[in-house]
Amino acid sequence: MSKPTNIKDALAKWEERNKQEAATATEIGLQFQYPPIEKMDAILGSLTECQKLSLSSNMIEKISGIAGMKNLRVLSLARNNLKTLNGIETLADTLEELWVSYNNIEKIKPLESMKALKVFYISFNLIKDWVEFMRMAVPPNLGEITFVGNTLNENMDPSVFVAEAIRRLPNLKKLDGEPVIR
Numbered sequence: 001m002s003k004p005t006n007i008k009d010a011l012a013k014w015e016e017r018n019k020q021e022a023a024t025a026t027e028i029g030l031q032f033q034y035p036p037i038e039k040m041d042a043i044l045g046s047l048t049e050c051q052k053l054s055l056s057s058n059m060i061e062k063i064s065g066i067a068g069m070k071n072l073r074v075l076s077l078a079r080n081n082l083k084t085l086n087g088i089e090t091l092a093d094t095l096e097e098l099w100v101s102y103n104n105i106e107k108i109k110p111l112e113s114m115k116a117l118k119v120f121y122i123s124f125n126l127i128k129d130w131v132e133f134m135r136m137a138v139p140p141n142l143g144e145i146t147f148v149g150n151t152l153n154e155n156m157d158p159s160v161f162v163a164e165a166i167r168r169l170p171n172l173k174k175l176d177g178e179p180v181i182r
Contacts, residue, residue: 004038004059011043024049031056031076040065040087047072056080056099063087070094078102078121085110092116101125101146112138123176124149136169143173 010030011022022028028050030037037058045068047053053069054076061081066072067090074097075088082103088095088110097119098111105125111117117139127133128151136142147153153161165175172180 002035004035005033006039007037007041007043007065010037022047022050026050026071027052029054031058033058042068045069052076066090073097075099089113096141097121101149106132108132108135111135114139115141117142119144121146122150123147126151128152130164130168133165134168137171140171142169143171145169145172145174146176148176 010033014028014030015022023046025047026049028047031054037055037060040055040060040063042065044065047069049071050069051071052074053072056076057079059081060077061083063077063082063085064087066087069091072091072095075091075095076099078099079102082100082105084105085100085108088098092113092115094116095114096116098117099121101121101123103125105122106127108122108127111120112135118141120136120142123146130152133152136145147165162175166172166180166182174180
């Protein structure tokens with residue numbers, strides 16, 4: 001089997017394709033790498049101008065290497081092998097959107113530190129109880145979530161889940177693409 005693509009090589013391919021230096025880019029897409037990326041590393045921290053980073057559809061198992069990304073607003077890690085959000089806390093003051101649908105995430109405690117977060121896509125993961133769900137009530141600006149396909153709501157009548165989610169998250173404005181009506 002071939003070696004996984006590393007961040008350095010993925011960025012070199014991106015620079016060649018986009019005719020731009022990654023260090024000065026505001027939007028970088030490293031999704032669908034072949035062979036897939038398995039590790040986020042410290043090279044990402046050098047992307048200080050990046051506002052939107054997509055690493056979707058790879059095989060990343062944990063969040064790391066992003067501490068220097070002081071301008072990052074949107075991080076897409078959907079369709080990877082994440083089990084936790086550990087490592088995201090370094091972006092607590094700046095990250096506004098976190099897209100992690102289609103992973104294996106059961107616990108979202110690090111979400112509680114996310115002061116700027118407005119949008120959180122976590123559909124089709126493994127969140128199974130209201131204790132974890134309620135962690136989404138902590139970020140003060142979080143108003144939009146997708147949650148369909150998690151163990152918690154898969155075992156409930158959809159209308160009961162929606163009513164309970166709205167009750168538990170008073171700042172919620174949009175749930176699974178639908179405006180929240182109170």
